[in-house]
Amino acid sequence: MSTKLEHHDWTIHTRPEKKGFHWHAWVEVERAPREDEDAGHIFHFTDIGYFDTEAAAHDRGIAWARAWLDSNY
Template sequence: MREGVETMKVEHGDWTIDSRPQQMGHHWHSWCEIERRPTDDGVGGEIFHLSDIGHFDTQQAAYARAVSWAKAWIEANF
């Protein structure tokens, strides 16, 4: 992660969603990292980087979109 980039971490089931918007010009580019922790029975964890989620006028809107998009992605795929 770049120095000075703020993140918002949200727990969703076995997953941690780390929303990391980046300012590009006057807009905020929304993207996130999704991590599933290893399970107690030894199944390894996973990490996904989801980018190109959209551009927004505010940092808060970029955070919110990444989190909602990631939750929908998790529900659709796991």
């Protein structure tokens, strides 16, 4: 289950990975360059937690990315 969704000026991409018996939450947030910038921003977060289901890891990745963006941008 891989998802891309928009949150303000950012794109959130989550792709849970199966590691052993658990699903690892992984997320990337990206913003294209603005008119006055040469480059955009991209962040990768891989240590968000382990979950019993893919759906739980997916949901946590999205919620975590939204909260991080709201706190930092």
